[in-house]
Amino acid sequence: MAFAILMLPLLLLPAPADTRLETFLAGVQRACTRGDRAALAAMVEYPLTVFAGGWNIPVKDRAAFLQSYDAFFTVDVKEAIAGASTRLRIEPNVSFLPFGNVLRIKPVAGSFRIVAIVMPPPGTRVRAARRETIRVSFPARQDWTAFAGALAAGEHESYIVRAKRNEFLEIRIDGFAGRAIVAHVLDEAGAALDARARDGTRVWAGRVPAEGDYRIDVVRTTRDGDPALVYRLTVTVR
Numbered sequence: 417m418a419f420a421i422l423m424l425p426l427l428l429l430p431a432p433a434d435t436r437l438e439t440f441l442a443g444v445q446r447a448c449t450r451g452d453r454a455a456l457a458a459m460v461e462y463p464l465t466v467f468a469g470g471w472n473i474p475v476k477d478r479a480a481f482l483q484s485y486d487a488f489f490t491v492d493v494k495e496a497i498a499g500a501s502t503r504l505r506i507e508p509n510v511s512f513l514p515f516g517n518v519l520r521i522k523p524v525a526g527s528f529r530i531v532a533i534v535m536p537p538p539g540t541r542v543r544a545a546r547r548e549t550i551r552v553s554f555p556a557r558q559d560w561t562a563f564a565g566a567l568a569a570g571e572h573e574s575y576i577v578r579a580k581r582n583e584f585l586e587i588r589i590d591g592f593a594g595r596a597i598v599a600h601v602l603d604e605a606g607a608a609l610d611a612r613a614r615d616g617t618r619v620w621a622g623r624v625p626a627e628g629d630y631r632i633d634v635v636r637t638t639r640d641g642d643p644a645l646v647y648r649l650t651v652t653v654r
Contacts, residue, residue, distance in 0.1 A: 436527070437505060437513070437521070440521070441500070441504065441528075445497055445500075448497045456530075457485075459529060460531075461522065464481060464531065464532065467535060469591060471648070473646075473648050477555075484563060488535070492518075497516045499516065506522075512532070519532070519533060520533075535646060550575045551576050552575050552632075554653070559653055559654040561650075562648060563575070563648070566645065566646045567634070567635075567644065570639070571635075571636055572633055575631070575649065576631055576632075577629070577630050577653060578628070579628070583624055583653055584623055585601075585621070585624050585652070586650075586652040587601055587619070587620045587650075588618070588619050589648065589649050591646055591647045592645050594638075595637055595638075596636065596637060597636050597647050598616030598617055599613075599620060600613060602631045603628065604630075604631075634647065
């Protein structure tokens with residue numbers, strides 16, 4: 417009986433934090449604070465899933481993660497990560513650990529990896545759209561690629577894709593409702609390829625008239641709703 421009484425306080429102690437996990441989470445916080453994209457990319461298990469506005473956005477590899485880093489690591493996401501406790505442990509019967517309510521962490525091959533990002537409802541501070549124009553490139557033996565971005569009211573982002581005469585070009589935007597964001601497709605001279613490309617559309621497909629660079633302007637059309645809308649752009653050339 418005395419032995420049982422002495423052991424009772426030990427049984428009621430909380431389980432200790434996993435020091436390997438704590439080290440990993442502290443590394444995530446440091447990399448996020450410094451904006452070290454390469455370090456964060458190395459902490460991800462691919463394919464990564466991003467949950468945003470009811471959509472599941474797949475991020476297939478490191479290159480795609482780096483391309484879309486700014487869209488995923490918004491001010492709200494960074495603040496949630498910075499304020500999260502690292503003294504945690506993953507329970508045996510739980511498949512992943514939520515970190516800061518924006519990351520999902522999972523044990524992988526004796527270490528830990530980020531397996532998902534859960535985008536929070538946007539706050540009042542909104543990341544500005546990327547100022548630079550993005551040159552579209554395609555992975556080896558693949559005729560399509562995807563990007564993610566986030567636009568506040570009145571913002572736009574631009575992409576340039578190279579295509580040969582008579583090649584099939586398809587532009588597709590998803591991740592939101594209605595026509596809150598549209599794409600305009602223009603040739604090198606700045607002329608729209610047709611009426612839909614001029615007025616803006618979520619899907620444009622057709623054969624290009626000449627070899628050259630074609631610009632895709634992704635534009636937010638609405639000022640109501642969320643302060644920032646996340647979108648996914650898929651570009652196909654074949």
